[in-house]
Amino acid sequence: MTGLLAGKRLLVTGVLTEASIAFAVARLAQGEGAHVLLSGFGRGLSITQRIAGRLPQQADVVELDVTDDSQLEGLAPVLRERLGGCDGVLHAIGFAPEAALGGNFLQTTWADVATAVQVSTYSMASLARAVLPAMESGGSLVGLTFDATVAWPAYDWMGVAKAGLESCARYLARDLGSSGVRVNLVAAGPLRTMAAKSIPGFDTYEAVWATRAPLGWDVNDTEPAARACVALMSDWFPATTGEIVHVDGGVHAVGA
Secondary structure: OOOOOOOOEEEOOOOOOOOOOHHHHHHHHHHOOOEEEEEOOHHHHHHHHHHHHOOOOOEEEEEEOOOOOOHHHHHHHHHHHHHHHHHEEOOOOOOOOOOOOOOHHHHHHHHHHHHHHHHHHHHHHHHHHHHHHHHHHHHHEEEEOOOOOOOOOOHHHHHHHHHHHHHHHHHHHHHHHOOOEEEEEEEEOOOOOOOHHHOOOOOHHHHHHHOOOOOOOOOOOOOHHHHHHHHHHOOOOOOOOOOEEEOOOOOOOOOO
16 A cells, blocks of 8 residues: 555544545545544534445444533544554644524623533543554644634634634643654635534635735645645654644734
């Protein structure tokens, strides 16, 4: 078997539609020789199972709710059983209640903020802790973020959660390095994914990228972000950890 990820065993979370970055990662990873296991949970589990059949090779799906300690505790044995271990994980998990988005920043209750932070931030540490026993030879944990260095219209507490995710990734990189596990994030520009549909005024982001991206930007093309994820899960970045790779057409680097 040949390819950038030949023989790699990967867990890919967050596949809900073919428009998702996670789906593109799974598709490209299989094309590069990886064995891919998907995860889903709740009402979305059946959707993930159906979408799994649209990959180049049918992928198995495991149920995983990152807020359920019992499912997290059982993840490593499942990875060993179905993949023989794990070499890489894509963390493509994020959620904020409607009240935590849309311009109600000062009115959002702690209960809603707590949900956003647990699912979108703390889950990366939870997932890392759960998969570590199956990553006996080290590996790569890659997450997805949206540039959290500034405040965005309507993004509100999800922006705070993403800032926490970026910090969490750095601390994970510090603590998992001794186990040979690299931890990095890909900061993608705005894409028309399921997550984007929950952001009020998403068209505002499209307008910004259309005028400011030096390389241009296609809100329907998930492949550039997915390629970055695949590259980070390969052996071509053996000494890169705690990094945020921007795949946004260059918007993060330019002013008004």
